[in-house]
Amino acid sequence: MTRKAGRSSLRAGMTNGRETPHLNPARRAEQAARDKRLAAALRANLQRRKEQARAREDGKPEPSGEPGTVER
Numbered sequence: 671m672t673r674k675a676g677r678s679s680l681r682a683g684m685t686n687g688r689e690t691p692h693l694n695p696a697r698r699a700e701q702a703a704r705d706k707r708l709a710a711a712l713r714a715n716l717q718r719r720k721e722q723a724r725a726r727e728d729g730k731p732e733p734s735g736e737p738g739t740v741e742r
Contacts, residue, residue, distance in 0.1 A: 693701065
């Protein structure tokens with residue numbers, strides 16, 4: 671099997687990644703909850719990065735991050 675043929679055969683069985691077929695309601699609810707957690711984490715990360723960028727522009731030292739973390 672060639673490399674290109676392998677890729678196309680794998681791609682044929684894949685879905686668009688948003689909704690996988692044959693999920694029961696419990697699994698679908700778990701996936702929705704996970705998506706919400708990931709979205710919240712991404713928003714928090716973006717806010718933290720924006721705060722750090724603003725601090726760099728103002729010439730202030732960056733915040734150390736989350737409490738309890740050790741900087742290296």
